[in-house]
Amino acid sequence: xxxxxxxxxxxxxxxxxxxxxxxVILMGWIETSKPFGVDFADLSGGVITMDTMVRIAILTIVLxxxxxxxxxxxxxxxxxxxxxxxxxxxxxxxxxxAGSLFGMPESIPASWEWPWIVMLAGxxxxxxxxxxxxxxxxxxxxxxxxxxxxGLGIIAYILFRENMGFQGDHITGSYDGVSxxxxxxxxxxELWPIARYYFFAWAAALGVMAFGLNLINSRMxxxxxxxxxxxxxxxxxxxxxxxxxxxxxxxxxxxxxxGGSLYAHFQAAVSPSPFSFTGSLELVVMSSxxxxxxxxxxxxxxxxxxxxxxxxxxxxxxLLSGASGEHEIxxxxxxxxxxxxxxxxxxxxxxxxxxxxxxxxKGGRS
Amino acid sequence: MKLxxxxxxxxxxxxxxxxxxxxxxxxxxxxxxxxxxxQYAQFILDGLRGGAIYAMIAMGFVIVxxxxxxxxxxxxxxxxxxxxxxxxxxxxEMPLPIALRLILSVILSIGVTTIIGLLVERLTIHPAxxxxxxxxxxxxxxVFISLQGIALLVWGPNAHIYPSFTTLGMADKVFRVxxxxxxxxxxxxxxxxxxxxxxxxxxxxxxxxxxxxxxxxINRRAARLVGIRFDRMSMLAFGMASALGALGGIIVxxxxxxxxxxxxxLGLKGFVAAIIGGLVSPLGAVLGGLLLGLLENVTAGxxxxxxxxxxxxxxxxxxxxxxxxxxxxxxxxxxxxxxxxQP
Numbered sequence: 191x192x193x194x195x196x197x198x199x200x201x202x203x204x205x206x207x208x209x210x211x212x213x214v215i216l217m218g219w220i221e222t223s224k225p226f227g228v229d230f231a232d233l234s235g236g237v238i239t240m241d242t243m244v245r246i247a248i249l250t251i252v253l254x255x256x257x258x259x260x261x262x263x264x265x266x267x268x269x270x271x272x273x274x275x276x277x278x279x280x281x282x283x284x285x286x287x288a289g290s291l292f293g294m295p296e297s298i299p300a301s302w303e304w305p306w307i308v309m310l311a312g313x314x315x316x317x318x319x320x321x322x323x324x325x326x327x328x329x330x331x332x333x334x335x336x337x338x339x340x341g342l343g344i345i346a347y348i349l350f351r352e353n354m355g356f357q358g359d360h361i362t363g364s365y366d367g368v369s370x371x372x373x374x375x376x377x378x379x380e381l382w383p384i385a386r387y388y389f390f391a392w393a394a395a396l397g398v399m400a401f402g403l404n405l406i407n408s409r410m411x412x413x414x415x416x417x418x419x420x421x422x423x424x425x426x427x428x429x430x431x432x433x434x435x436x437x438x439x440x441x442x443x444x445x446x447x448x449g450g451s452l453y454a455h456f457q458a459a460v461s462p463s464p465f466s467f468t469g470s471l472e473l474v475v476m477s478s479x480x481x482x483x484x485x486x487x488x489x490x491x492x493x494x495x496x497x498x499x500x501x502x503x504x505x506x507x508x509l510l511s512g513a514s515g516e517h518e519i520x521x522x523x524x525x526x527x528x529x530x531x532x533x534x535x536x537x538x539x540x541x542x543x544x545x546x547x548x549x550x551x552k553g554g555r556s
Numbered sequence: 557m558k559l560x561x562x563x564x565x566x567x568x569x570x571x572x573x574x575x576x577x578x579x580x581x582x583x584x585x586x587x588x589x590x591x592x593x594x595q596y597a598q599f600i601l602d603g604l605r606g607g608a609i610y611a612m613i614a615m616g617f618v619i620v621x622x623x624x625x626x627x628x629x630x631x632x633x634x635x636x637x638x639x640x641x642x643x644x645x646x647x648x649e650m651p652l653p654i655a656l657r658l659i660l661s662v663i664l665s666i667g668v669t670t671i672i673g674l675l676v677e678r679l680t681i682h683p684a685x686x687x688x689x690x691x692x693x694x695x696x697x698x699v700f701i702s703l704q705g706i707a708l709l710v711w712g713p714n715a716h717i718y719p720s721f722t723t724l725g726m727a728d729k730v731f732r733v734x735x736x737x738x739x740x741x742x743x744x745x746x747x748x749x750x751x752x753x754x755x756x757x758x759x760x761x762x763x764x765x766x767x768x769x770x771x772x773x774i775n776r777r778a779a780r781l782v783g784i785r786f787d788r789m790s791m792l793a794f795g796m797a798s799a800l801g802a803l804g805g806i807i808v809x810x811x812x813x814x815x816x817x818x819x820x821x822l823g824l825k826g827f828v829a830a831i832i833g834g835l836v837s838p839l840g841a842v843l844g845g846l847l848l849g850l851l852e853n854v855t856a857g858x859x860x861x862x863x864x865x866x867x868x869x870x871x872x873x874x875x876x877x878x879x880x881x882x883x884x885x886x887x888x889x890x891x892x893x894x895x896x897x898q899p
Contacts, residue, residue, distance in 0.1 A: 244669055266690050297606045326877055334626050337831060338876045341869035344824070352862040435562055465818070478694050520709065523702030531684045 203403045204485065207396065214392045217243065222385045240384045242500055246492050247391035248452045253477055253488035254402040255445030257532035260474075262406055263438045264418035265328060266336040269343020270473050273316045273443040275350055275465030277450025280312035281305065282368035282460045283361065291360060302375040309451040313444040320443030324436040343470045351462040367461030374455045381455075391452055395489070398445060402485040405441075423470055475522070479529050481536025490538050498525065571883070585858040594735045599857040600850060606847020608749040612804030613826025614833060614841035615756065616797035619834055622773035622794035625689070629674060629696040631801050632823015633703035634669055637804025640707055641665035643716040653722045666802045672703075673798025677791050685790075700819070707816040718809035728810065745807050749842065752800065756838045770792065817886035821865075828872045829897040834882020844882065 202418050219225075221240055256270050285308060288299040296302055327338045349355060351362045373382040374390070381390045401412065413434050416424035425431050454460050463469075472495070478493065480491020502521055533540035586596065613635055622630045645661035652660070680695050687695075720728040722740035724788040729740040771779040772789045780786055805822075806815070812818060825848065833844025848868060856864035875883060 260690075266693075268693075289872055327873075329793065330876060333693070334876050334880055336627075336690070336693060337827070338873050340824075341828075341872040341876075344869045345866050345873075348866050352860065352866075353862060355860065355866075357860075467824070471595065471701075474697075478691075482690075519701050520705030523698045523700070526698030526701065527695055528690050529681050530687070530698065531680065534684070534687050534691045556773060 193289070206404065207400060210399075210489065211396055214389075214396070214483070218385060218392075220390050221388070238497060238500055240388055242496055244384065244391050244456055246274065246489065246496055247388070247395040248449050248456065249473075249476065249492040249496070250395040250489045251398045251452070252290030252446045252449035252473060253480070253492055254398050254485055255442030255449075256447075256473055256477050257480075257482055257485060257488050258402060258405065259438055259442040260477060261481075261487070262411065263414045263435055264433060265337065265439065267439075267442075267470075268340040268344070268467075268474060270339070270442070270446055271465045271467075271469035271472050272343045273446035274319065274450040274453070274473075275346055275460075275462075276316045276319070276443075277309075277312045277447030278352060278454040278460045278465070279368070279450075280315060280447070281451040282306055282371050283453040284308040284311075285372055286368050286370045287361075299372075302377060305372065305374055305451075305455065309448065312451055313447045315446035317440040317444040321436050321440040324439035325432070328432070328435040328439060340467070340470070343465075344467055347462060347466045347469075350465055352389050356406050361369060363464070364460065367459060369459035371454050371458045371460070373458070387456060391456070394448070398448070399488070401486055402488075406485065410434065410437070468495055475526055478536055479526070481538035481540070483535065484538050487536050487538045491536065494537065495522075499524070576586070582858050589858065596854070597858070599854045601736065601742070602740060603853030604846055605739075605745055605849070606853060607829070607846040608745045608842075609808045609822065609845070610808070610825045610829040610848055611749055611842040611845025612752065612800055614829035614845045615752070616800040616804075616839045617827055617830040618833070618835055618838060618841045619769075619800075620793050620797045623769055624681070624790045625776075626681060626684075626692045626696065627689075627827070628794075628797060629693065629823065629827075630699040631826060631891055632819035632821075633799060634673060634798040634801030634819075635702045635805035635822050635826075636707060636814065636816065636819030637669045637672060637703065638804075638805030639718070639809040639812070639818065640711050640716065640816065641802070642806045643718050643814060644711070646718060654719070658719065658724065659722070660819065662806055664757040665806055667798050667830060670795050670799045673794045673801075674791055676798075677794035681790070681794070682787070691734045700823070704816060704819060704880055707813075711816055713816065715813040715815040717813060718806075720808050720810040721807075739811070741807075741810050748803065748807050749855035752779055753838055753842050759837075765792070766834060774815065793892050825868060828868050831872055832875050832883050836882070840882055847883070 252270070252274055256267065259265050259267055259270075268302070285299055285305050288294040288304075289296060323342065327335065327342075330338055350362050351365060353359050354361050359366065373380055374387075375381065379386075381387050406414075413424065413429045416427065416429055417431050418432060421431050453464075476491040476495045477487065478491070479494055481487030499522070529537065535543070613631060616631045616634070617628060620626055620631070642661045642665035645664045646657055648657075650660075680699055681692070684692060684695055707792055717726060719725055720739075720741050721744045722729045722800050731740070732736045758766075760770055768784045769789050769792065770778070771782070771784055772786055776786060779789075802827075805818075810820075826845070829845035829848045830841050831844070832848055833842070834839030848871065850870060852864050852868045855867040
């Protein structure tokens with residue numbers, strides 16, 4: 191019985207993953223070959239563009255990491271945009287400013303391997319940073335951990351905004367940020383126009399999701415869930431709680447950094463504002479809306495919030511005369527409250543649970 | 557009384573030593589900029605003025621957290637609402653002297669913000685009162701975002717002007733003592749904060765209602781067993797917190813030109829102040845606020861003004877790690893006192 195249940199879950203995940211891959215490929219195909227002359231933007235009434243779809247892929251990568259940390263290990267992070275920003279700024283600075291800042295000869299940053307090396311270095315840097323910070327900070331619990339990570343996030347944001355504390359704007363570019371970030375290339379193949387980047391970003395996102403789905407069913411995943419259930423009990427069963435918490439913090443930081451690097455190469459410019467406290471909040475909102483304790487919550491949460499944002503941004507101006515771009519945040523806040531009150535485990539888990547309940551009732555009656 | 561404590565004797569000296577080192581660093585950095593006593597006095601006074609505002613906001617955090625166990629991120633939104641509503645009520649044309657209009661705007665603003673605070677408690681916190689701390693945090697964040705969005709819709713993105721309390725005009729009365737500039741509004745801020753602190757002390761120590769609230773903070777289940785209605789206490793806490801937030805927003809409004817987005821920064825700083833003060837008592841909150849304002853203003857003054865928040869949040873993290881019950885609180889660690897009690 192137990193074995194069957196595990197197999198069933200493995201199947202659901204595999205089936206879901208394959209379906210998502212199929213959807214992604216279908217959408218990409220519609221965009222590139224434009225069957226019957228309709229492209230993707232037409233199908234969604236001009237609301238959702240390729241741009242949004244790439245953003246969803248990038249944020250899915252970040253959120254899988256955040257969900258591993260918050261949902262599975264039960265450690266709150268209100269400052270995750272910091273690691274997202276570390277990735278973005280590492281990529282930006284070491285590709286666009288390598289020459290002016292470190293006196294590197296032009297040929298190195300111009301080679302196609304360089305951005306990939308930087309991306310990897312950024313992930314390693316974020317992970318080690320998170321591991322070092324995580325060791326003392328993850329001892330804190332509940333509210334206290336939330337507040338410490340909040341503080342970290344704000345400190346990172348100000349360092350980006352204030353040129354790491356130095357005068358001038360030669361490192362992070364202060365408020366203006368860094369521009370002129372090169373596109374990614376694979377040998378001679380440039381990952382641009384946007385349709386190519388779309389396939390690349392989604393390949394990365396699906397890869398990260400597969401990684402996450404495997405991780406939660408591994409030894410580490412079981413240990414993490416034990417920690418979430420009760421730290422004392424986990425410790426008594428021989429789980430090295432502190433080490434596992436620091437490790438999952440490092441993994442989630444590395445994933446956030448990867449997302450940040452992809453974001454930097456997608457935008458070709460970074461500025462500090464997406465990595466502020468509001469940015470971290472947005473990540474938590476997406477995570478909670480999708481469902482914290484579920485890898486599947488990541489793509490659903492991001493998609494739902496970004497679609498909602500795009501929809502409100504394009505439609506609200508028609509409904510409310512004189513409304514500028516920012517009014518969608520009201521609905522955004524209200525949605526958050528409503529979901530947290532009625533479906534606190536997020537839409538994916540909430541709906542799944544209700545569906546199973548309904549199935550069980552039906553089974554009981556027949 | 558123990559003659560020989562088992563603890564490391566240097567432990568008790570740690571804080572003073574750190575404080576001294578910090579002062580030395582500040583003096584060295586200030587020396588590079590050729591700062592004299594006048595500049596330092598100015599930084600300290602301005603810091604204490606900002607700190608008093610943080611203190612007002614921190615008291616709201618402390619009251620709500622102690623009674624309900626919720627970290628109320630919407631506190632910053634109450635501050636913003638207080639300031640913006642006061643501006644709106646003040647701008648209504650009435651055949652009354654300016655002073656009376658000002659007083660009326662203060663009263664109306666506090667009243668309306670309190671009603672909003674009570675509604676927030678009824679509509680969002682009460683239905684989710686059995687949820688996990690994370691869920692409650694996210695709900696209050698949602699409240700904050702919604703209130704700020706509504707403010708943007710109502711008042712637009714522009715900054716507004718609120719008259720100074722002393723001159724009733726745009727320009728504040730200024731005292732100069734040996735080159736140190738003190739704005740009259742500063743005295744209003746300090747005065748109101750001190751008065752509020754005294755009133756709260758009286759309320760919590762001497763009145764039955766205040767004692768009932770303290771009982772809820774100490775042990776919610778026991779308080780319910782002796783017939784204290786926790787529902788009412790929770791509402792009262794939110795009402796008081798929103799009123800305090802509004803008052804803080806109003807007294808700082810003449811210095812700040814309020815707009816719809818002042819809530820986030822003030823709320824977060826108030827929160828840091830509450831943590832530094834130990835999240836237990838209004839007095840701790842006030843001391844934490846003053847300390848925070850002082851430290852961040854002096855350190856930002858001797859370095860780079862954009863770095864101000866870094867010092868504040870570094871202080872937050874250090875406090876959480878080494879003195880989780882506040883710089884002034886008891887020596888227990890958040891690591892040991894893990895899970896919060898659920899209702």
